[in-house]
Amino acid sequence: xxxxxxxxxxxxxxxxxxTSIGAIGWLRANLFNSWxxxxxxxxxxxxxxxxxxxxxxWAFIDSLWTSTGPECQAADGACWSIIPAxxxxxxxxxxxxxxxxxxxxxxxxxxxxLIFSQYRRNWKKYLFYTWIGGLVIMGxxxxxxxxxxxxxxxxxxxxxxxxxLLSVFGLTAAYPLGIVLAxxxxxxLPAIRSLCVVYIELIRGVPLISLLFMSSVVFPLFLPEGVxxxxxxxxxxxxxxxxxxxxxxxxxxxxxxxxKGQYEAAEAIGLNYxxxxxxxxxxxxxKIVIPPSVSILISAFKDTSLVxxxxxxxxxxxxxxxxxxxxxxxxxxxAYLFVAMIYFICCFYMSNFSRKLERxxxxxx
Amino acid sequence: xxxxxxxxxxxxxxxxxxxxxxxxxxxYGDFHVLKDINLEVQRGERIIICGPSGSGKxxxxxxxxxxxxxxRGKIIVDGIELTNDLKNIEKIRMEVGMVxxxxxxxxxxxxxxxxxxxxxxxxxxxxxxxEETAMYYLEKVHIAEQAKKFPGQLSGGQQQRVAIARSLCMxxxxxxxxxxxxxxxxxxxxxxxxxxxxxxxxxxxxxVVSHEMGxxxxxxxxxMFMDYGQIVEENNPEDFxxxxxxxxxxxxxxxxxx
Numbered sequence: 001x002x003x004x005x006x007x008x009x010x011x012x013x014x015x016x017x018x019t020s021i022g023a024i025g026w027l028r029a030n031l032f033n034s035w036x037x038x039x040x041x042x043x044x045x046x047x048x049x050x051x052x053x054x055x056x057x058w059a060f061i062d063s064l065w066t067s068t069g070p071e072c073q074a075a076d077g078a079c080w081s082i083i084p085a086x087x088x089x090x091x092x093x094x095x096x097x098x099x100x101x102x103x104x105x106x107x108x109x110x111x112x113x114l115i116f117s118q119y120r121r122n123w124k125k126y127l128f129y130t131w132i133g134g135l136v137i138m139g140x141x142x143x144x145x146x147x148x149x150x151x152x153x154x155x156x157x158x159x160x161x162x163x164x165l166l167s168v169f170g171l172t173a174a175y176p177l178g179i180v181l182a183x184x185x186x187x188x189l190p191a192i193r194s195l196c197v198v199y200i201e202l203i204r205g206v207p208l209i210s211l212l213f214m215s216s217v218v219f220p221l222f223l224p225e226g227v228x229x230x231x232x233x234x235x236x237x238x239x240x241x242x243x244x245x246x247x248x249x250x251x252x253x254x255x256x257x258x259x260k261g262q263y264e265a266a267e268a269i270g271l272n273y274x275x276x277x278x279x280x281x282x283x284x285x286x287k288i289v290i291p292p293s294v295s296i297l298i299s300a301f302k303d304t305s306l307v308x309x310x311x312x313x314x315x316x317x318x319x320x321x322x323x324x325x326x327x328x329x330x331x332x333x334x335a336y337l338f339v340a341m342i343y344f345i346c347c348f349y350m351s352n353f354s355r356k357l358e359r360x361x362x363x364x365x
Numbered sequence: 366x367x368x369x370x371x372x373x374x375x376x377x378x379x380x381x382x383x384x385x386x387x388x389x390x391x392x393y394g395d396f397h398v399l400k401d402i403n404l405e406v407q408r409g410e411r412i413i414i415c416g417p418s419g420s421g422k423x424x425x426x427x428x429x430x431x432x433x434x435x436x437r438g439k440i441i442v443d444g445i446e447l448t449n450d451l452k453n454i455e456k457i458r459m460e461v462g463m464v465x466x467x468x469x470x471x472x473x474x475x476x477x478x479x480x481x482x483x484x485x486x487x488x489x490x491x492x493x494x495x496e497e498t499a500m501y502y503l504e505k506v507h508i509a510e511q512a513k514k515f516p517g518q519l520s521g522g523q524q525q526r527v528a529i530a531r532s533l534c535m536x537x538x539x540x541x542x543x544x545x546x547x548x549x550x551x552x553x554x555x556x557x558x559x560x561x562x563x564x565x566x567x568x569x570x571x572x573v574v575s576h577e578m579g580x581x582x583x584x585x586x587x588x589m590f591m592d593y594g595q596i597v598e599e600n601n602p603e604d605f606x607x608x609x610x611x612x613x614x615x616x617x618x619x620x621x622x623x
């Protein structure tokens with residue numbers, strides 16, 4: 001018992017050992033903390049040394065940015081020129097060339113609205129009216145036919161506007177429909193419940209491609225003679241129906257995660273079914289399922305590219321078709337990298353937004 | 366008042382029992398949970414219900430605001446009979462407040478929103494007025510400074526006091542308590558019981574499922590003992606604790622009072 005430290009003796013702060021802080025400390029802790037990890041670090045460093053320089057040379061040093069096709073064929077590096085040279089076709093497809101400022105403005109408007117809507121302080125009633133107004137303007141711009149704008153048939157729509165149209169409307173319509181289906185699947189009324197179960201299981205059991213085929217090939221057979229439904233609209237409906245089934249199952253998971261006590265407390269203060277769901281259950285259940293719903297929304301966004309099989313020229317298809325041009329043949333890597341970047345920006349934006357939303361909605365329970 | 370035709374005048378209503386249960390039975394599947402329950406609760410009366418677990422005491426009070434459905438017999442609350450009629454159920458739920466064992470606050474809403482959501486949506490009270498009422502009751506349960514916080518940031522005892530205030534905001538005639546202190550840490554039981562005692566002093570009609578025998582002695586008009594779905598014995602607290610009639614009651618009391 002002689003070795004008792006006096007509790008009141010102050011000990012001065014001293015710096016930690018040099019090997020545990022700073023760059024050396026970080027390297028030791030993260031890259032060389034055992035012989036196996038040191039080996040891995042060296043192997044990976046060698047692999048990177050082999051890959052990165054040629055990639056940089058191809059993509060930046062030897063690359064061409066503003067040349068013509070034949071000049072590209074002669075060069076070694078990447079031919080990024082394919083993008084600026086065909087930019088407007090990639091973006092707008094067969095939309096009449098002189099009128100392409102219209103979809104361009106529509107896209108800017110849409111992106112602006114989306115950015116504006118991401119802030120929760122803007123989630124007021126006027127946001128709804130702003131969207132209605134925005135959509136009407138976008139519709140007028142795209143279609144034309146009034147205000148002296150040349151009419152443009154929907155069959156000429158393509159590129160990025162088409163991709164955004166299919167995904168934004170697909171996702172915004174599929175989400176509420178999915179919620180209704182999830183609630184229906186939990187309904188006490190057997191007819192409603194079985195209807196929802198059959199719908200969800202039927203749609204989930206079929207690939208999106210076959211739904212798109214059905215919408216373009218089978219569905220018109222049921223329409224009376226002379227009536228035809230727009231191809232984009234049919235694809236849009238197929239995407240909505242498909243995505244809604246997946247959303248429904250995710251939302252159902254969230255609903256099942258809710259404790260019975262929440263329903264009882266809501267009922268006990270006199271809230272009716274609709275109020276209970278809207279004010280108490282769904283806000284909590286939907287918050288729980290933000291991560292899986294966003295996964296579904298992201299994959300649905302990418303799945304819109306499947307509309308190529310029913311001959312719609314979305315962003316991926318317009319890109320693919322410029323590669324058929326003999327002047328630009330063989331530069332698919334560059335073109336697809338560019339499209340991949342557009343898709344990535346959109347998806348990354350969605351997943352970032354979802355994480356931000358999760359943080360904001362976190363109330364500590 | 367045009368509805369003076371259907372409802373008795375204030376004077377006679379005051380003397381009527383606020384809850385009248387007669388010949389009520391309930392089954393869970395084949396299991397007979399409640400057997401021939403007959404109970405009248407006068408306005409301002411405070412009843413403590415105790416009994417072993419599974420004896421049906423929680424189920425009994427949950428039948429009163431239709432969280433559970435009874436299959437036979439009658440339950441009349443404030444002159445309204447509980448049937449499958451949703452309108453009646455909604456009316457009764459407005460008049461009957463309930464406090465749960467696990468508080469069941471809404472975790473996504475602030476304390477103030479937890480309290481004002483019922484008045485705003487059910488009673489259609491203007492938001493400002495509902496929030497003023499909410500603050501009034503939060504003061505009463507000594508927790509007004511937490512109004513902007515979320516339930517997850519409060520201790521169990523504080524949450525239960527918020528839950529009591531939430532029910533009071535609906536201005537109920539009857540308050541049901543389903544084991545309100547059973548899920549609390551021992552040092553928090555008193556703060557909740559204190560709130561309940563002050564509520565009792567104001568003359569609130571209360572039905573409390575609880576094993577807090579000290580509380581029962583000090584506030585109850587009647588103590589009921591339930592076992593196997595029946596009301597075995599009921600008496601004033603004095604006689605109930607000192608001279609229990611039935612052997613089952615004696616056994617139960619000896620087990621919880623040590």
